[in-house]
Amino acid sequence: MKKIEVKATSKNYPVYVGQNIFEQIPVLIEKKSLHKNVFIVVDENVLGYHLKRIKNIISEKMSKVVVVEYIANEKSKSSKSVEELYECLIKNNFGRDTLIIAIGGGITGDIVGFAASTFGRGVQFVQVPTTLLAAVDSSVGGKTGINYRKTKNLIGSFYQPEFVLIDTTFFKTLKEEEVVCGIGEIMKYAFLGDEKFYYAVCASLQNILKQKHQQTQNIIEACVNMKASVVKADETESGLRKILNLGHTFAHALEVEQDHKIKHGHAVIVGLTCALYLSYFKGILSAQKLIEYIELPLSLQNRISIDKCNIETVYKIMQRDKKSREGKIKFVLLSSPGVLYLDLEAEKETVITALEDGISHFI
Ligand SMILES: NC(=O)c1ccc[n+]([C@@H]2O[C@H](COP(=O)([O-])OP(=O)(O)OC[C@H]3O[C@@H](n4cnc5c(N)ncnc54)[C@H](O)[C@@H]3O)[C@@H](O)[C@H]2O)c1
Incomplete structure (x- = not known):
């Protein structure tokens, strides 16, 4: 597993890149002493293809885990969807000691990151990009947001995650x-x-x-390194x-x-x-x-x-x-x-x- 450090002004955090590393999430949460109340938002297609793997990261060390499905498209990258995420957090009694994990492509990462940056004025957030686009670009650097009144990403925030985990095995199910x-x-x-x-x-x-695999991983690492130095x-x-x-x-x-x-x-x-x-x-x-x-x-x-x-x-x-x-x-x-x-x-x-x-x- 490769580790690339992002050193942003607001926060330093690691980006892990490798094959079959998704299952290490509970260990990484433990190692970083992140919150144990875990709210996981998963892209519906990722949930369909990888349900068993998602279940595997739910550990008994977590105090509370809620998994919700998100249908990712540019129309659902909206304030309405953010509100639905807030409602779900409130209904399940999540407070400021929450860790939100986004598992999906760039749309899921952008919208869930925005919800994480605003709920309770900001709760802990982890990005697990499952598309190549999200891996090489959107999951790193802390830009979050939604589309509004026909303008892309008009509403948003800069909000860095606790860590980013890029498991390239997810890409096998991509069209x-x-x-x-x-x-x-x-x-x-x-x-x-x-x-x-x-x-x-x-x-x-x-x-x-x-x-x-090797060429893809090399390019991902190069892009993440480039983005990390720009964000720094x-x-x-x-x-x-x-x-x-x-x-x-x-x-x-x-x-x-x-x-x-x-x-x-x-x-x-x-x-x-x-x-x-x-x-x-x-x-x-x-x-x-x-x-x-x-x-x-x-x-x-x-x-x-x-x-x-x-x-x-x-x-x-x-x-x-x-x-x-x-x-x-x-x-x-x-x-x-x-x-x-x-x-x-x-x-x-x-x-x-x-x-x-x-x-x-x-x-
Ligand atoms: N925040 C940033 O810095 C930044 C940078 C670049 C792009 N973006 C944003 O990213 C978005 C595009 O991201 P995207 O291309 O990942 O789109 P996406 O999130 O819509 O994912 C594309 C499709 O792939 C499916 N999918 C995701 N992972 C899968 C998997 N492992 N197997 C099978 N299907 C899977 C999704 O369900 C979806 O249908 C745009 O909204 C763009 O504005 C943000």
């Missing part, structure tokens, strides 16, 4: 489209790291798609952490325009393509590099499909992104892997052309 989602965020890290890492991701892409430098996104939004302003708007018929990780792949075009149109990225780098997102082109899309609407949604200022959209762009530019603005026509060119590959 291929979910593996592709994880690869979407891995591609983001390929552009955030250096050239060496970029080429390592290009070389191992097919093996990750086939879920080859800037936990609350006042500067450097903005680089993690590469491709995401496009992606979030596209998800809303498509009424969430496109998955987040797929939208990230399209968003990265648009960000590469915009980097080129802004004169930051050369034509030769555009042709080279665009190969990475386009390598999964035939696994992603977008319904007809209204580009003008996507642009309007981008304007109300929480990172926009007075309707001015802020972009993260790049000139090569690891060389990023923050808070760039662009003329509307340029953004529209980047959207049209990027999206055209996936229609």
Whole structure:
């Protein structure tokens, strides 16, 4: 079992990565002297596939255990679902001495983390990501939240967990489209790291798609290490952490325009393509590099499909992104892997052309 330390300003905590390590949860709870009143929220599909394993972590050393099922989708990543979690906690007499464990993908982690950060002004929280996307990205770094009034992740908090446990054996039951989602965020890290890492991701892409264990674990560790160093430098996104939004302003708007018929990780792949075009149109990225780098997102082109899309609407949604200022959209762009530019603005026509060119590959 690998241990990666996240050293955030508000808290230090470990991320454990390995195969068949889920069953160590009771030992880790004991070792960290965490609370014994345990509220476990499990993604319904994970519960369906892995019920026996989930039952295995319930230990007699826990004073109270309640397990609830959560149906994860962007529509249920809502204030209504958070309220239901509060109701369930209250009905079962949970107080401030509660440990909440989220077992599921990014949606489950985001919403349960938000409930943990607000219930009783914050109770202990553990993340067990069961999708590749959640493992490489969302479970680490403490961003929690819900969608509100058609804006992704508008309400939320920064709230770090006690620990994160990534057991790669959970990924065996993922549909291929979910593996592709994880690869979407891995591609983001390929552009955030250096050239060496970029080429390592290009070389191992097919093996990750086939879920080859060693390559997948290596990439997960590299992404978590990268995220840990960004979060260490800037936990609350006042500067450097903005680089993690590469491709995401496009992606979030596209998800809303498509009424969430496109998955987040797929939208990230399209968003990265648009960000590469915009980097080129802004004169930051050369034509030769555009042709080279665009190969990475386009390598999964035939696994992603977008319904007809209204580009003008996507642009309007981008304007109300929480990172926009007075309707001015802020972009993260790049000139090569690891060389990023923050808070760039662009003329509307340029953004529209980047959207049209990027999206055209996936229609
Ligand atoms: N907090 C952050 O920093 C951050 C970063 C990136 C993305 N996100 C958020 O993450 C969300 C996307 O996460 P996701 O792609 O994990 O989606 P998800 O949570 O919806 O999971 C995808 C699907 O896989 C199923 N599933 C989960 N684990 C499974 C398993 N082991 N076997 C079989 N099926 C399984 C789920 O039921 C769901 O249908 C988005 O809402 C996005 O905004 C947050």
